[in-house]
Amino acid sequence: MKRFVTIAVLVLLAGSAAGGAYLWATVPVKLSGPDQVQLGPRPPEARFQTTLTFRNDSWRSVRIEDVYFC
Amino acid sequence: MFSKGTAWLIDSARTSVGLLLALAAVFKLPQLLTGAISPSWWVLVGVELGLGTWLVLGVAVVCASALAAMLFTAFSLINAFFLWHQVPRCACLGLLPASPAWMLPIDLAALAFSLLALAAQLPRRSTLLLGRKT
Secondary structure, rough: HHHHHHHHHHHHHHHHHHHHHHHHHOOOOOOOOOOOOOOHHHHHHHOOOOOOOOOOOOOOOOOOEEEOOO | OHHHHHHHHHHHHHHHHHHHHHHHHHHHHHHOOOOOOOOOHHHHHHHHHHHHHHHHOOHEEEEEEEEHHHHHHHHOOOOOHOOOOOOOOOOOOOOOOHHHHHHHHHHHHHHHHHHHHHHHHHHHHHHHHHHHOO
């Protein structure tokens, strides 16, 4: 029993370290300040509604706030 | 330590965990081959496929169960983080739609089964090696 507990604790610690390392390596950089993204010319239909498509190659979710067309 | 019926249940659980890992790897293959996910995922697919097959075969179960418990601890931590950050989807099952809210309980169950398989194998191995229970 003692041996099992020792092995189980070591296994859980190693797994947590591996998971933590993955998250540390892939966690997104938090941007501060206004971020401007050049999206190209304004599409004609943008006046009322448009769809912005992002290719998101990881788990990260993208939050879009305050979109302006100039 | 366990009755014959319980031992059979634990062996079935270990096989199920192995099949889950192998299937998760197989469902990631089309996405890898079409470039939908990063090539670095080949490492994970290799680990899942290898460990899944190992668990199903039932060879050196102590090592396989310990590695599976380690892997599912990492998966549980990652999915808990995703859930906390309200990430709606994860690539856990490749082509199959999966969310961290569903995958976290599955990962925790697989972790429990792996630890149980490890606990079930340790006394037997000691008896075989030393001729007595430790």
